[in-house]
Amino acid sequence: MEGEPVNVNEFQELAKQALPKMYYDFYNGGAEDQYTLKENVEAFHRITLRPRVLVDVSRIDLSTTVLGYRVSAPIMIAPTARHKLAHSEGEVATARAAASCNTIMVLSFMSTCTVEEVASSCNAIRFFQLYVYKRRDVSAQLIQRAERNGYKGIVLTVDAPRLGRREADIRNKMIAPQLKNFEGLISAEVDNDKGSKIEAFVKGTFDASLCWRDLGWLRSITKLPILIKGVLTREDAIKAVEVGVDGIIVSNHGARQLDYTPATISVLEEVVHAVVGKIPVLFDGGVRRGTDVFKALALGAQAVLVGRPVVYGLAAKGEYGVKRVIEMLKDELELTMALSGCPSVKDITRSHIRTERDRLLSML
Numbered sequence: 062m063e064g065e066p067v068n069v070n071e072f073q074e075l076a077k078q079a080l081p082k083m084y085y086d087f088y089n090g091g092a093e094d095q096y097t098l099k100e101n102v103e104a105f106h107r108i109t110l111r112p113r114v115l116v117d118v119s120r121i122d123l124s125t126t127v128l129g130y131r132v133s134a135p136i137m138i139a140p141t142a143r144h145k146l147a148h149s150e151g152e153v154a155t156a157r158a159a160a161s162c163n164t165i166m167v168l169s170f171m172s173t174c175t176v177e178e179v180a181s182s183c184n185a186i187r188f189f190q191l192y193v194y195k196r197r198d199v200s201a202q203l204i205q206r207a208e209r210n211g212y213k214g215i216v217l218t219v220d221a222p223r224l225g226r227r228e229a230d231i232r233n234k235m236i237a238p239q240l241k242n243f244e245g246l247i248s249a250e251v252d253n254d255k256g257s258k259i260e261a262f263v264k265g266t267f268d269a270s271l272c273w274r275d276l277g278w279l280r281s282i283t284k285l286p287i288l289i290k291g292v293l294t295r296e297d298a299i300k301a302v303e304v305g306v307d308g309i310i311v312s313n314h315g316a317r318q319l320d321y322t323p324a325t326i327s328v329l330e331e332v333v334h335a336v337v338g339k340i341p342v343l344f345d346g347g348v349r350r351g352t353d354v355f356k357a358l359a360l361g362a363q364a365v366l367v368g369r370p371v372v373y374g375l376a377a378k379g380e381y382g383v384k385r386v387i388e389m390l391k392d393e394l395e396l397t398m399a400l401s402g403c404p405s406v407k408d409i410t411r412s413h414i415r416t417e418r419d420r421l422l423s424m425l
Contacts, residue, residue, distance in 0.1 A: 090228070
């Protein structure tokens, strides 16, 4: 591929050329047969648009709010681990790109730059992603550090009581780099010659007993709003509202945990209907085009989070690459809105799209 990428997918090819195979496979891979990995992207292809014409679209407003914070577009940066494997500046570069695009970045619990380094690198709205460790004091300390450093929300990831089976990492014997946030708190050294060191680390440290009642514990140690990431069903969405979380992120962990879960876009509406507007629903998984963002918004998401494309942009061109990925998605979303007759985000409705289910129902 010559010259500048013209869409987000082209950054993936550049990242593949730039990264050692082990690291590219780590970012790119999904669980087991990678069925869900492919479905996350392909399910979008089966949703078509129903544009309206002769609407005044001379001015398009992409801006929206997430938990009361104004963002330039409903496109956020998802928590993804270990950015220094992609680029020497790591999460600091990603954070600066988020700041210059005026959007929210969710910093991974497994970041390679510290909570403090990212906070002091630029002025932006940041959320902090949380895993709960067997040693609860470690998780609690990180929440306190995030709060002290001005992070505005906690994104509790709930779909990883154990690590999914990522076979590329097992084959590559993927290493677990020392994570700077845990220096002096916990050791990342693991004895495991049989495969992925990350898998062994997670098994030794993550709290597999975490359950709904533990949200009370989390609420007791932070004043920040809590979003839970990893909900795929109506039942869990209803439960989340009952325990009083502040938002839900519909996510299958980028297809890295349990294979053969549905594509997130195919269950988004189920979750949206279950929460009946009581709390915001965000969306994550397979977003590669502005049309994908439009489809997720039409199905009731307040915003989307973008994971792999951000990492590919970072690997290919550092901070500038991340910025370009976000800008490309924004530009495509703006064009989609104009051509669909939607001058603002709130004009995007369910009637602007047609899903597979709609098509089946129309045949009955």
